[in-house]
Structures are given as structure tokens and as C-alpha cells.
Amino acid sequence: MELLTPKLRFRLNRLRRRWEGWKASLRNTSHEVFTEQKMCPACRALVERHERRCPFCGESLRVIGTGPVARAASRVVPSDIPMTSLLIGVNLLIFTLECMLNRSVPLVFGMRNGVLIRLGSSLPAPILLNPVSPFRGEYWRWVTALFLHAGIVHIGFNMWVLFDVGPVVEQLFGRMKFLLFYLAAGVAGNIFAGYFGQNVVGASGAIMGLIGVLIAYGVRHKTAVAQQMRAQAIRFALYTLVFGFLMAGVSNAAHIGGMAAGFLLALLISDDPPLTETQINFWRGVQWALVALTAVCFVLMARTPLP
Numbered sequence: 558m559e560l561l562t563p564k565l566r567f568r569l570n571r572l573r574r575r576w577e578g579w580k581a582s583l584r585n586t587s588h589e590v591f592t593e594q595k596m597c598p599a600c601r602a603l604v605e606r607h608e609r610r611c612p613f614c615g616e617s618l619r620v621i622g623t624g625p626v627a628r629a630a631s632r633v634v635p636s637d638i639p640m641t642s643l644l645i646g647v648n649l650l651i652f653t654l655e656c657m658l659n660r661s662v663p664l665v666f667g668m669r670n671g672v673l674i675r676l677g678s679s680l681p682a683p684i685l686l687n688p689v690s691p692f693r694g695e696y697w698r699w700v701t702a703l704f705l706h707a708g709i710v711h712i713g714f715n716m717w718v719l720f721d722v723g724p725v726v727e728q729l730f731g732r733m734k735f736l737l738f739y740l741a742a743g744v745a746g747n748i749f750a751g752y753f754g755q756n757v758v759g760a761s762g763a764i765m766g767l768i769g770v771l772i773a774y775g776v777r778h779k780t781a782v783a784q785q786m787r788a789q790a791i792r793f794a795l796y797t798l799v800f801g802f803l804m805a806g807v808s809n810a811a812h813i814g815g816m817a818a819g820f821l822l823a824l825l826i827s828d829d830p831p832l833t834e835t836q837i838n839f840w841r842g843v844q845w846a847l848v849a850l851t852a853v854c855f856v857l858m859a860r861t862p863l864p
Contacts, residue, residue: 597613597614600613600831602614613834614831615841639727639732640723640735640736641719641720641723641727641735644739645716645719645720647704648706648712648715648760651676651704652712654676655668655676655706658675659672663707663709665707665708665709665710665711666707666708666711667708668707668708673705673707673756673758674863675863676705676858677698677700677701678702678756679698679699679702679747679750679751679757680692680698680751680756681751681753681754681756682748682751682752682754683754695861697853697858699744699747699748699751700740700743700850700851700854701858702747702757702759703740703743703759703760703763705758705759706759707758707759707806715759715761715764716760718764719760719764719767722767722768722771725771726738726770726771729774730770730828731830731840733840733843733844734828734840736844736848737822737844738766738767738819738822738823739763739767740763740847740850740851741819742763742767742770742818742819742822743760743766743815745817745818746761746763746765746811746813746815746816746818747762747811748814749810749811749813749814749815750762750810750814752810755811757808759811761797762808763815764815765797765811765812765813765815765816765819766818766819768793768794768819769790769817769823770819770820770823771786771787771789771790772787772791772816772820772823773819773820773821774786774787774823775788776824777828794812794816797812798813
């Protein structure tokens with residue numbers, strides 16, 4: 558006669574599997590905490606654990622310390638923030654400012670035009686180029702408009718797509734090139750829409766630029782994964798363009814301009830990570846130049862009085 562019933566044996570086996578899983582997790586944590594090397598998040602080089610800055614690219618490697626206790630805490634608190642997350646955070650922060658100035662939270666496209674113009678919406682090219690226009694020469698609007706949205710649905714959809722697509726492009730090309738794709742494609746989309754006389758806000762042109770990057774990646778690489786990425790990106794682009802034609806207030810010109818810019822840039826820029834010190838310094842310089850340019854555009858926005 559068996560001492561263990563089938564039900565009891567099942568429960569014991571389940572407890573045993575949980576115990577083995579917990580021990581495996583503990584071993585992984587121990588290896589993470591006591592290993593002597595770590596990977597630089599910028600250039601992906603392996604460096605010594607005690608280094609506070611990467612000797613190859615100068616990236617800061619210390620967030621809360623480098624001892625075993627701090628490394629154990631880093632299992633919960635991440636040591637670096639992806640560029641995608643930073644961009645989403647900036648967009649949400651600026652949208653909060655929009656709602657405060659608007660004194661309401663619009664659902665779809667209800668943000669007052671005066672608030673959007675005050676915070677830097679992109680204007681039609683004839684207005685920016687006209688010598689007698691009060692907005693003449695305010696080209697910084699092509700950048701600031703990327704971070705403005707007209708309502709909850711507008712920013713919600715854009716941030717959802719950015720959260721879904723951004724990490725893929727960032728993993729393929731690295732966050733320094735990712736930032737270039739995002740800003741350059743977004744500005745190109747705003748300029749293209751401006752020449753069609755459209756007043757544009759939103760990150761959709763920049764996001765469509767990332768879609769263009771994935772299409773170009775599938776063109777350059779013939780692997781099954783790359784081809785699948787390209788097919789999915791093309792389908793998403795088609796759905797977005799059809800939606801833009803059907804719904805009023807959506808700028809397909811910004812979508813097309815951004816996607817074309819992202820596609821061309823990804824054909825010109827290799828997805829290989831920078832390896833030499835010269836390459837790393839170059840891309841770090843590009844990254845900080847883009848950050849500085851964006852900051853300057855917002856400073857100009859804040860200092861420019863409305864006519």
C-alpha cells in the first residue's frame with residue numbers, strides 16, 4: 558500500500574519544482590552580484606566592476622554604488638534607462654504642462670490652439686518663411702512640436718506605439734543612433750507637412766521614422782527575423798496611412814516625411830555598434846549635440862513672446 562496518494566505526490570512534486578526554480582534564481586542573482594565584470598550600456602564593452610566610467614566611451618557606470626549590496630539592489634533598480642523610456646517620460650511631462658495651461662484634459666484633439674502655439678507647435682512653411690510674418694524664422698518649432706499632443710487619445714496611441722517599436726530599434730542600432738533616427742525623422746516629417754500648409758503636433762512623424770528604420774533593416778538584412786520585421790513594419794505603415802486618410806486632423810504628410818527620412822537614414826547608417834574609440838566618441842558627440850539642440854529649442858520657445 559502506497560503511503561503517498563497521487564494528490565499528495567502531485568503537491569510534493571510541485572513544491573520540489575518551485576524549490577529548484579528558487580535555487581536557480583538565487584544562483585543567477587549570486588552570479589550577477591559577485592561577478593567581476595559588467596557591460597557598458599553605451600558601447601557594450603566588458604569593463605571591470607569597480608569602474609565608475611567606461612574606459613572606452615566615458616559612459617557613467619555607477620548609479621547607486623559598485624559593491625555587492627549595491628549590485629544586489631541593482632537587480633531591482635535598473636542601472637540605466639533606455640532612450641525610449643526617457644522620450645516617453647519627456648512627452649508625458651510636457652503633456653502635463655499642456656493640460657495645466659489648457660486648464661482641462663482633452664480627450665482626442667481638444668487642446669486649445671493658443672496653448673499649442675505657445676508651447677511650440679509646428680506651423681506651415683509660408684508662415685515661418687514669410688518676411689512679414691510674426692513667426693518668421695521660428696524653426697525651433699520643428700523640434701518642439703515633436704513633444705506636443707492634442708489630447709489623451711493622441712498621446713496615448715503615440716506612446717503605446719513608441720513603447721512597442723522603440724525598444725526594437727534601440728536594440729538593433731543602439732540608443733545613440735536611435736535618438737538620431739527619432740529626432741531627424743520627426744523634424745523631416747514636420748518640415749514636409751509644413752510645406753503642405755499643415756500645423757502639426759505629435760510624435761507620430763518620429764515614430765513613423767522608426768517604422769521606416771525597420772523597413773530599411775529588412776531591406777539590408779535577408780534573415781528570417783529581419784524579413785518578418787520588415788513585413789510587420791510595412792503593414793503597420795499601411796494601416797497608419799489609411800487611418801490618416803480616413804480621420805480628419807491627422808497629418809499623413811508628417812507620417813510619410815518621417816518614414817522616408819527614417820528609411821533613408823537607416824540605409825546610410827550601419828547597425829553595427831561603434832567599436833573603436835573614435836567611433837564611440839563620434840556617436841556620443843552626436844547624441845549630446847542632439848540633446849543640446851532639443852534643449853536650446855525649448856529655451857527659444859520659452860523666451861519667444863507671442864505676437
